[in-house]
Amino acid sequence: MEERRLGPVVGLGTWRTFDGDERLAGEVVGAALDAGCRWIDTSPMYGAAERSLSAALERRRERGDVATKIWAGSLVEGREQYRRQLEWYAHVELEQVHNLLSWQQHLEWLEHERDAGRIGRLGVTHYDPSVFDELARAMRTGRFDAVQLPYNPAERECERELLPLAEELGIAVVVMRPLDAGRLAARDPGPDRLAALRDFGIETWAQALLKWALSDERVDLVIPATTKPERARENAAAGSPPWLGPDERRYVEELASI
Numbered sequence: 363m364e365e366r367r368l369g370p371v372v373g374l375g376t377w378r379t380f381d382g383d384e385r386l387a388g389e390v391v392g393a394a395l396d397a398g399c400r401w402i403d404t405s406p407m408y409g410a411a412e413r414s415l416s417a418a419l420e421r422r423r424e425r426g427d428v429a430t431k432i433w434a435g436s437l438v439e440g441r442e443q444y445r446r447q448l449e450w451y452a453h454v455e456l457e458q459v460h461n462l463l464s465w466q467q468h469l470e471w472l473e474h475e476r477d478a479g480r481i482g483r484l485g486v487t488h489y490d491p492s493v494f495d496e497l498a499r500a501m502r503t504g505r506f507d508a509v510q511l512p513y514n515p516a517e518r519e520c521e522r523e524l525l526p527l528a529e530e531l532g533i534a535v536v537v538m539r540p541l542d543a544g545r546l547a548a549r550d551p552g553p554d555r556l557a558a559l560r561d562f563g564i565e566t567w568a569q570a571l572l573k574w575a576l577s578d579e580r581v582d583l584v585i586p587a588t589t590k591p592e593r594a595r596e597n598a599a600a601g602s603p604p605w606l607g608p609d610e611r612r613y614v615e616e617l618a619s620i
C-alpha cells in the first residue's frame with residue numbers, strides 16, 4: 363500500500379460538468395491543473411466524462427492523478443470499464459468501487475491490478491448515509507486504501523462512524539459534494555461576514571466551505587465540481603494552509619445555517 367495521505371488538497375470532480383464536451387473539459391481541467399490541483403475524480407457513471415478527461419489530459423497526463431471508478435454489477439462489465447480506463451489513462455492512481463456496487467465481487471481482481479502496479483490505490487464510495495454501515499464493513503476489511511463520502515456543514519453523518527474509522531484504519535478520505543452539490547455554495551453570506559476568515563486565505567464563500575472540510579485532519583482530498591475555469595482556480599486556492607481551527611470551523615457552520 364502506498365503512503366496513506368493524499369493531502370490535504372483540493373482536486374476536481376466531474377459529475378454533471380463537461381460530460382462529452384472535450385473543449386470545456388480541456389478548459390476546466392487545464393485551469394485546475396495550472397492552479398495546482400492534481401486529483402481529478404470521474405466515473406463510468408458520469409456520461410462521457412472519463413473520455414473527455416482523457417482528452418483534457420493529453421500531453422499533460424503526468425500533471426494529473428486520475429481517481430476513477432468501477433460501476434458494474436458484473437465482473438465482465440467491470441473489467442470492460444477498466445480496459446477502457448487503461449486505454450485512456452495508462453494507469454489509474456485511485457480506482458474506486460462506485461456506490462459499493464458488487465464490491466466483494468470486484469475486490470480480488472482490483473487487488474491483483476494494484477499489485478501489478480497498474481492501479482495506485484483502491485477506494486470505495488457511497489453518497490447515501492442509509493448504507494454507511496455497509497461502507498464501514500467494506501472499510502473494515504482492511505483491503506481499501508481510500509473511502510469517498512459526502513461531507514459539508516449540511517451533511518455531517520460521516521462524523522459519527524466513518525471518519526473515526528478511517529483515522530483508526532489509516533484510510534485516506536476523499537470528500538464528495540464539499541459544496542453540498544452547489545446548494546450551500548449558492549447561499550453566500552457576503553463579504554462582510556467572510557472578512558473574519560481573510561487571515562486564513564479565504565476570499566470567497568466556496569473557499570470557506572472547502573477549507574472547512576480540509577481543516578478536519580481526517581480529510582485528505584475535496585473534489586468540488588465546476589463548469590467554470592475561473593471557479594476551478596478559485597476552489598484550488600482553498601487547498602493551502604493556514605487551516606481553520608475549531609472556532610473558525612464553528613463560524614463557517616454558523617454562516618452555513620443562516
Ligand SMILES: NC(=O)c1ccc[n+]([C@@H]2O[C@H](COP(=O)([O-])OP(=O)(O)OC[C@H]3O[C@@H](n4cnc5c(N)ncnc54)[C@H](OP(=O)(O)O)[C@@H]3O)[C@@H](O)[C@H]2O)c1
Pocket residue numbers: 374375376377378379403404460461487488489510537538539540541542543544545547548568569585586587588589590593596597
Ligand atoms: N461516488 C459518488 O457517489 C459521488 C456522488 C456525488 C459526487 N461525487 C463526486 O464528487 C464531486 C463533487 O460533488 P458534486 O459535483 O455533487 O457537488 P459539489 O462539488 O459540492 O458542487 C458542485 C456545484 O457547485 C458549483 N460550484 C463549484 N464551484 C463553485 C464556486 N466556487 N462558487 C459557487 N458555486 C460553485 C458548481 O456549479 P458551476 O458548474 O456553475 O460552477 C456545481 O453546481 C462530483 O463531481 C463527483 O466527482 C461522487
